[in-house]
Amino acid sequence: MQAQIIAVMIFLVMFVLIISDKIERHVVALGCGLLTLVLVLGICMGSAEAVAETLNLRSMLQPEFWYQHGGGVESAVGVNWSTILFIAGMMIMVEGMSEAGFFRWLCLMLAALVRYRTVPLFFVFMIVSAGLAMFIDSITVIMFLAAVTVELSRVLRFDPVPMILSEIFCANLGGAATMCGDPPNIIIGTSLGYSFFDFLENTGLLAGVSLIAVLLYFYAVFRKRLSAAEHGPKPGRTAPAPKSAIRDKGSFLTSCVIFCAAVALLMTHAQTGLTVALIGAVIAAVTLIAAGGKNAKKILRRVDYKTLLFFIGLFLVVGGLEQTGVLEALAVLIGRVSGGNGMLMVGIILWVSAIASAFVDNIPFAATMIPVIKSLSASQGIELPVLAWALTMGADIGGSATPIGASANVVGTAIAAKSGHPISWKKYCGPMVPAAILVVMISMVIIFIRYF
């Protein structure tokens, strides 16, 4: 009992410190992770085995970590090194692509394709935001899309806020569609042994249907502001040419090839048996080799190590909750509240995940909920994948509802504010909360129809 209380206290302190933003979140998570190892697992439980299991370093020495024929399952206890390695690999690849000017080129090229007309640009940027976020992190997607949107808004004289908000929402929605789109998905996928296509067939379908609804919704909401801006470029100013974004043709082409190869490897990983950890390691190595000595160092320096350290700390803290049986107790509670009713249970998982993710980071939330849904599935006889898809959609979409719910929201609204377009909570939530509710409702209805 003592271990459980301390584990919960550490978890709560971690959450409060992350929200208060006084100390950097990776320091908070690592500090709390260390406390979990020492106080909860070491002193209270006195179990060296629990410490080793939570650190989970042994997993990397097993062949299944790199190659799984027939689909194995990564240990859900402790640090999920597959996630860490895969995200690190993707970060390196994305840095290489940014360095080559790929994202800026893509945005400008699409703008040129629609001849810089505001309404088609609005739709194209929403679709490209969702499409790119299926494969790369939504922060990078929004970083480039929002910056180009602001740049074009100055030339074409439109208000960039509706477009940035729609792009943010679509990036989070696109991220929900695949296993590698959003960190919670990769954690869920590697922990429960799902493939890229498992996600695409399930959350991908939900995200696809929702995207159509969201495109129409945002157009209906922002229609007046968009058509008011349809007066063409400012006299004497022209939009930047797409090729101006390419810094070096060679590295641009290389980064395109690496990106396509990464997408192909991810889409076929269930067939090839290559794990996401191996894919992450390979794309990182190829990106660095292709970049060459000096550029490779530059790319490595720009990798967001803090986020990786944050994940490691987070897994340790959640590992403590799991080892002490706290999450199992939470699963029992949810089971009791729903009275064993599967639809109610899915509804609870979906809506609680969405509401929680609107205010707190969806990564710790998803990491915490994985053992809970596993336990629920085992004790209540509900199909685990159904609970997993509900958790994924709730955690990924709920984050769109507030300016602090997901990292992409922070980056997008920060870029808008820096360009003189501050976005208050009211201005943000006005169009985004109904959109999030709409998508969660669509997801719930489809899950009910399809799986019950």
Next chain:
Amino acid sequence: MERQLILAIGREYGSGGHDVAKLLSARFGLKLYDRELLALIAQENQVDEKDLEWYDEQRSSRLLFRRVNGFDNSPGANIALMQFDYIRRRAEEGESFVVVGRCGEEILRGRPGLISVFILADREFRLTRVMAERGTARAEADALIVRTDRRRRAYHDQHCGGRWGDARSYDLCINSARLGIEGTADLLERYIKARNREEMPEGQTW
């Protein structure tokens, strides 16, 4: 030959700091940056000034907004940084000016030609001025003073190492109730000229 002069004036609400700054800017022929800064920034960014007004000198809440990879989505923090950037650029271009509030004494610290002043006043003096200017009752004026000072302190202390109104952060702190607005401006004018005599190489003036 003219050397750069930058007056950074912090002020308590109702102390007449803005009026003193206006008098000094006229006497030394300097541009005055106060709320006008927002209009200039709005013009530079092709946005409506009204969209920025609400966030002027506002503290940003860490609970309502977040930072990710160096991106901060707090409107208040971003408007403040835009103002700081604008002031710094003007200073780097060699312009002489008066800046009221906006953490001027901190963001321009170390620049040759910077004179920082904090203007405070007795509560009664401030109440009388606020009631006359706003046409409000005493209780309302008092509440407004408390609210505005709290907001300015929070904003300042969020962005600066030094504390708002702390004498150690400024070259001079002065109570405008003692000499009145004109008298305070006169004294500051003499102080600026005295600094001129002390610091200026021969042949240079402010």
